[in-house]
Amino acid sequence: SAVISQKPSRDICQRGTSLTIQCQVDSQVTMMFWYRQQPGQSLTLIATANQGSEATYESGFVIDKFPISRPNLTFSTLTVSNMSPEDSSIYLCSVPVPRTGGSTNNEQFFGPGTRLTVL
Amino acid sequence: GQQVMQIPQYQHVQEGEDFTTYCNSSTTLSNIQWYKQRPGGHPVFLIQLVKSGEVKKQKRLTFQFGEAKKNSSLHITATQTTDVGTYFCAGDFGNEKLTFGTGTRLTIIP
Numbered sequence: 001s002a003v004i005s006q007k008p009s010r011d012i013c014q015r016g017t018s019l020t021i022q023c024q025v026d027s028q029v030t031m032m033f034w035y036r037q038q039p040g041q042s043l044t045l046i047a048t049a050n051q052g053s054e055a056t057y058e059s060g061f062v063i064d065k066f067p068i069s070r071p072n073l074t075f076s077t078l079t080v081s082n083m084s085p086e087d088s089s090i091y092l093c094s095v096p097v098p099r100t101g102g103s104t105n106n107e108q109f110f111g112p113g114t115r116l117t118v119l
Numbered sequence: 120g121q122q123v124m125q126i127p128q129y130q131h132v133q134e135g136e137d138f139t140t141y142c143n144s145s146t147t148l149s150n151i152q153w154y155k156q157r158p159g160g161h162p163v164f165l166i167q168l169v170k171s172g173e174v175k176k177q178k179r180l181t182f183q184f185g186e187a188k189k190n191s192s193l194h195i196t197a198t199q200t201t202d203v204g205t206y207f208c209a210g211d212f213g214n215e216k217l218t219f220g221t222g223t224r225l226t227i228i229p
Contacts, residue, residue, distance in 0.1 A: 031215070042207060043219040044161065092161060096215060106215060107152060110161040 002027055002097050004111035009010045012117045013083055020079045023093035028073035033065070033108065037090040046091075049076045069104045090115050121211045123147055125220035135229050140196040140209035140223035149213040151184055151191045156222075157204040167191075200227050 003026040013019050034046040046066055047057045055068040069077045075116060080087050090113045096106030122145045124168040132138050142151065150169045154162035166175055168184035168191060175182045181194045191208055205224045 033216070042222050043217045045216060045218070048216065107167055108209075108217060109164065113161050 001096055002109040004093060004109055005096065006091075006093060006111040006114050008114055009112065010115040010117075012119065014119055015084055017083055017084065018079055018081045019116060020090050020092075021075050021116075023076045023078070023111055024093050025074045027097075029095040029097070030073070031096060032076045033090045033094045033096075034068065034076070034078045035094065035110075037092060037113070039089070043092065046078070049099070067071065081115065083116075085118045088116055088118045121210070121218050123208060123218050123220040125208060125223050127223055129167065129224050129226070131228060132198055132227045134200060138198050138225055139194050140206050140208075140225075142191045142193075142210075142220050144189045145212050146220050147188050148210045148214065149188075150211045151188075152209045152211065152217065153193055154184060154207045154209060154219075155189075155204050156207065160204075162207060170218070178202050195225075198227055199223070200229060203227050 005024045007022045011019055032049040036046055036117040037043045045058050046061045047055045047068055048068040049068045049071050050054045051070045065081055067079045092110050092113045093109040094110045096108050125140060125142050131136055145146045150167055152167045153165040155160045155165055166182050168182055169189050172186045173184040179196045193206055195202055203226060205222045207222045209222040211217055
């Protein structure tokens with residue numbers, strides 16, 4: 001298993017500003033994922049953050065809007081830039097934790113999420 | 120693109136009744152995972168199914184993976200108030216990234 005913390009847990013921000021969300025894991029992991037969950041909706045993958053390389057973004061998400069840092073194997077940040085009310089969501093980071101025996105089929109552990117409200 | 124659909128979107132059941140949610144993928148999956156999200160919480164891993172036709176049980180929960188590895192179901196027997204939440208399936212198409220289903224929100228009538 002993995003213990004994941006996120007900061008901040010929630011924030012209320014003004015339109016046009018930016019917010020950086022931190023994700024800290026208690027063990028070293030190769031990949032970290034960032035998701036967005038809009039109110040009452042499912043989870044949508046924003047990007048995959050790999051240590052030592054640029055993040056890989058999913059369709060509909062761009063680096064200018066959601067820059068990601070991955071300075072080491074236990075930490076990542078996601079910035080929501082130039083925010084608008086449409087960015088109001090819960091942002092979650094997750095990590096795949098390898099099963100014992102070296103299986104590549106990895107379940108994911110999620111952080112508690114950051115609830116963002118943009119006015 | 121790769122999509123994962125779930126039905127129903129909502130389910131209200133009397134406590135003690137059974138509950139089933141169904142998950143369908145547009146293409147064959149490497150594996151499928153199920154998660155539960157309590158109101159105000161984050162998704163919590165329940166189980167992973169890998170093999171064609173696989174069936175796994177966790178107490179009152181039964182998970183099935185279809186023979187074609189494109190569909191799955193979660194069945195809860197004799198629901199309890201603690202089962203309240205949204206159940207998501209999540210498909211892995213072989214790249215270790217998950218595509219989450221639309222979710223089924225379960226509410227229990229005491």
